[in-house]
Amino acid sequence: MNLARTALLLALALTSSLAFAAVKTVTLSVPGMTCELCPITIRKAVSRVPGVSKVEASYDTKQAVVTFDDAKTSVEALTKATADAGFPSKPVQ
């Protein structure tokens, strides 16, 4: 009885965590870009974060568009990655 209940709870936990995992896209404002090489540095830094599947950084817009799995990483981890690379950023609303 207890085993069946445990198995059921485990199954529920697994399905619900899968249901809440989602691929999301966030646009980060990165005002510290000063030349055409900056977006390359930012792209490298952010793409190293586990869960990130795509990064598009542009010097023209001074923004980075990041596609990520929100079960594996967070916007905070992404902005920390750019800050650690020398480019503080924040999400664009």
Ligand SMILES: [Cu+2]
């Ligand atoms: Cu630069």
